[in-house]
Amino acid sequence: MIHKDKDREIQESLKIDCKNCFGFCCTALYFSKSDGFPNDKEAGKPCINLDRKFKCKIHKELRKEGLKGCTAYDCFGAGQKVAKVTYKGENWKENPEISQQMFDVFLVMRQIHEMLWYLSEASRMQDDLNIKYKINNMITEIVEISNLDAASLIKLDLVIYKSKVNALLLETSKFIRNKYKRGKSSNINHKKLIAGRLNLIGADLKKKKLVGENLSGALLIAADLKGINLSGVDFLGADLRDTDLRGADLSRSIYLTQLQLNSAKGDINTQLPISLSRPEHWCD
DSSP, X not given: OOOHHHHHHHHHHTSOOGGGSOSSTTTTSXXXXXXXXXXXXXXXXXXXXXXXXXXXXXXXXXXXXXXXXXXXXXOTTHHHHIIIIISTTOOTTTOGGGHHHHHHHHHHHHHHHHHHHHHXXXXXXXXXXXXXXXXXXXXXXXXXXXXXXXXXXXXXXXXHHHHHHHHHHHHHHHHHHHHHHTTOOOSSOTTOEETTEEBOTTOBOTTSOOTTOBOTTOBOTTOBOTTOBOTTOBOTTOBOTTOBOTTOBOTTOBSOOHHHHHHSBOOTTOBXXXXXXOOGGGGO
16 A cells, blocks of 8 residues: 555646646647637747747736646646656756757646546545555556656557556546435436537526536536536536536546646636645735
C-alpha cells in the first residue's frame, strides 16, 4: 500500500508549477484562437506572448483579454516533471536539436500524469480495500514509467496502461455511485447524444437530483448547476466550459479536475474536493 506521505507527495507533483517549467504548454501544443488562445498556433511553435525566461508576458491580463484557453489549461504537473526530472534542467531554447523530442515527451508525460491524477482520486475515495490495493499498485507502476528516460517515454504504448487504468476508474466510479443511488433510476435523459456524448449543453439542471449520476464525458457547456448537491457524480472527461457551478456542492464528486474547474463558473460558495483549488477568477 502507498504510505500517506507518499500519497501527498504524488498529489503535490500533479499540481502545476509554471516557474519550474520551460513553457511547454505555450510551445508544444497546437492553439486555436476560437478556443480562447491568443492566435492559431502550430504545435512546436512558441506562443507570441512567451518571453525569453519562459514566462507569459500578459499573464495578469489573460482573463481580461478573453483568453480562457490559457487560464483553463492544466498539465497535471507534467511540465515541471519533464523540465526538472526527465531533462534535468536542460531547456529547448539552449538545446534546439532536441526541442521536438522535448515537446513529444511533454505530451506523453501529460497523459501519464493525467492517469496518475485519476488514480490518486480513485484511491482517495475508494473504501473497498481490495480495489484500493489494485489502484495503489497501478499508481506505483505509473510512477515508475514517469521516471523513464526521454527515449523510453516516447516508445511507451500508453494504450495498454490506459486500458488498465480505465478499468479501475470505472470499477471505483460504479462502487461510489451505487452508495448514493441505491438502486434509484437516473434523472437524466441519456439518449440525447452528440457524437456518443451526453448532450446537456445549456441545460437547466438546478432542479434535478443528480446525486450519484454518471456524467462522464457529458457535454455540460453553459449548463446551469447552481446550488445543487453533486455528491457521487462522475465528471470524468465532462466538458464544463462556462458551466454554472455557483453555490454547488462538488466536495464529494468523482474525477473532477482543476482544468474543468478553471473552465467553469463558480464562486466562494462552491464547495470543492480537498484535492482541488478554487480558481482565482471565481473570487473576482
